[in-house]
Amino acid sequence: MSTTTTRDLARPATAKASPAKPRRGLRGSATFNFWLFTGPFLIGLAIFVYTPILWSLWLSFFEARFTVTPDKFVGFDNYTYMLTNDDFVGSLGTFTVFAAFIVPTTWALSLGLALLVNRLRFMRAFFRSVFFLPTAVSYVAASLIWKMSIFSGVRFGLMNTVLGWFGVENIPWLIDPNPPWYWLVIVSARLWLQSGFYMILFIAALQNIPDELYEAASIDGAKPGWQTFWYITLPQLRATSTAVILLLLVAAYQAFDEFFNLLSKTTWGRPPLMELYYKALGESQDYGAGSAGALILTVLICAVTLLQGKLMGFGRGDESK
Amino acid sequence: MSALSNSNWDRRTVLRAAMGLAATGGLAACGSNTGRSSGGSGKSLVQMFHAYGEAGTEQAIKRYAKAYKDANVTTQWITSADFESKLFSSLLTKNAPDVFEFHPQIQMIKSGQVADLTDIVEPVKDDFNPADIKSHTVDGKIYGVRMIDDPQFFFYRKSMLEKAKVDVPTTLDELMEAADKLTTGKVKGLYLGNDLHNVINPMIWSAGADTLNEKNEIAYHTDGVVEGIKKMRKLFTSGNLLLGAPTESWDPSSLNQGLCAIQFCGMWAMPQIQDALGDDWGIFPFPKTVDSGKQSVYNGGWSMFVNAKSKNVEAAKEYVKWLWIDQKKYQEDWATSYGFHIPPRTSLAKTATKLKSGNAAEGVRLFNEFGHFDNIGWTQAMITALEDVFANSVRKSMDPEKALDKADVAVNRELKKLFG
Helix, strand or coil: CCCCCCCCCCCCCCCCCCCCCCCHHHHCCHHHHHHHHHHHHHHHHHHHHHHHHHHHHHHCCECCECCCCCCCECCCHHHHHHHCCHHHHHHHHHHHHHHHHHHHHHHHHHHHHHHHHHHCCCCHHHHHHHHHHHHHCCHHHHHHHHHHHHCCCCCCCHHHHHHHHCCCCCCCCCCCCCCCCHHHHHHHHHHHHHHHHHHHHHHHHHCCCCHHHHHHHHHCCCCCCHHHHHHHHHHHCHHHHHHHHHHHHHHHHCCCHHHHHHCCCCCCCCCHHHHHHHHHHCCCCEHHHHHHHHHHHHHHHHHHHHHHHHHHCCCCCHHHC | CCHHHCCCCCHHHHHHHHHHHHHHHHHHHCCCCCCCCCCCCCEEEEEEEECCCCCCHHHHHHHHHHHCCCEEEEEEEECHHHHHHHHHHHCCCCCCCCEEEECCCHHHHHCCCECCCHHHHHHHHHHECHHHHHCCEECCEECCEEEEEEEEEEEECHHHHHHCCCCCCCEHHHHHHHHHHHCCCCCEEEECCCCCHHHHHHHHHHCCCCCECCCCCECCCCHHHHHHHHHHHHHHHCCCECCCCCCCCCCCHHHHCCCEEEEEEEHHHHHHHHHHHCCCCEEECECECCCCCCCEEEEEEEEEEEECCCCCHHHHHHHHHHHHHHCHHHHHHHHHCCCCCECCEHHHHHHCHHHCCHHHHHHHHHHHHHEEECCCCCCHHHHHHHHHHHHHHHHCCCCHHHHHHHHHHHHHHHHHHHHC
16 A cells, blocks of 8 residues: 655646656557456456355355255255344344444544654654554464463463452453453454554545645634544545445454454354354355355345445545545 | 545545455465375375374374375374364365364265275274274264274372362362362362363263263253253352463363363373373363263274275275274374373283373273263264353353253254254
């Protein structure tokens, strides 16, 4: 991702184009160039996204146990099984709670970080990198660190050591679901992993807010700080915020890695994907029911995304600002 | 990329951002080592093992494979926690191993995933522990070769029990009492694993029940089991259990490092425990869940199977026969040189001197006296159903009856698909 710092919105893109001789070969055919550039991506998309989706669709109408090339057609049985399955339906509830919490929190934290980093006079690049780095860490690796060193249930776990100084008993963070400390572990891991990436998006957007707006606001008597932030910065970030929320929502729907590693063998705190994994796709190998569940989930994600786009005016272009 | 110079997000920009996100994680998934080497002389076979915890095991398995002359055998060594999923998913593909270790489960036979090994086992059938033959037999055909038997029981620190004036428990109530007395500031009384799932079956057996009965019907849903679950819940909330330990219960580290006084583990851990604790340890079977029950030991273990869909079924069978039936030296090495396991071959078990004395001999006695073997009709989906019962009613406070009813639905669905 480039985090370009161009401020001059009015500058036409071609103003400084070099007068060099145009290279004929590449400009030969617009159609050819179109396929040249989109082709590899489209092929990947077709092989790794659309084929599996269609295959799932096909599988979901069959009894596909221990095979992905089944022959016993069962109609909508798999769908009935998944939709009447309390655990699967319950996991959709889990997701809602999780999303309702993680989306605003991540949004606020990354915006906060972006504002802080954007304010820095020196070492900005350093801090930007420091906050961005966790994005490059794998969810699995992070979960293991969280599970085994920070939130380990024994006395020498980091959190228990710290709490021990204040005389608090050891807490089995991930084992005992009452009280549900596991959410603290999951949310903190996810915040640490995700915030940096969205911070970069916010920094890019912040740097695109024209200084003139702040000057004008200041002349009109807006106090720097909260008032300026509320009336200038936040509205200007609306488009970015919408996109960030959308991405966060999809990411929350797709939550799997850290849940799987932190909450293995539980019946609680399972997002839909994990439920699918345990109910059908993992060790049970019931690929028919699993595919049905996956498709139900896909439809849900699409519906929610479209609805959110409608509500927040995403993708409507300039006039939505 | 000038798209970001304008703060308007259109669909394309979002897509690009999403791709950026995906790229940070997605790349790790690329590339896989199937362990299949191209070239080399003769046939190539791939064998899949879960990662044994003891030092030297991986080298040993590779050393045996290397000694085999008729095929070039490569080894996939899979981290324990991922083994089942990795095995099951790779069995669907062309990269499936030709030979793999697992436990006997009937769904693999019904779905034609494992090959019939009757012709290689039959000639030496009488030299195997009859229970190990029975647990691998469906309709008169034998589908796997048992490599090792692994009884599971409790390990305890003698000195700690003496200090707390606790006798070796023979009932679950006594075990709970012992856990309470043994818990001090730094040491928890008892470790059953972080999810407690390893004691599910022993708890059922010790309550006088079973997973399935002879007719393959549910046999675990009894009053004794309900009482057992309630007791386990009490134990879980007592604060006397070690929870959230860094290692799972198959690894003896928690006991060795003094995190707990009693730990549920398996025979394999004996050499490690001996090294760490000297003679300050003993073993006992899972105590009686209810007074009418009987102490029990789960005789787990691992068996070799041949992938029925492999291109080299015959070669794979030859290899399994060579290593796990003919090469008794390797079998003994495998059973006693790393972790301790009981050889399923009676002739080997008789001569395995390391299992003749001390706690190892006691382990063999418990195995013979209290042991319950795998039931081939008890499959992964059913195992998961009972794990859910423990999660719901022991770690959470759901009514055990309700949790068991829920498991019944799942288990019956499986039974119906498997046995009609």
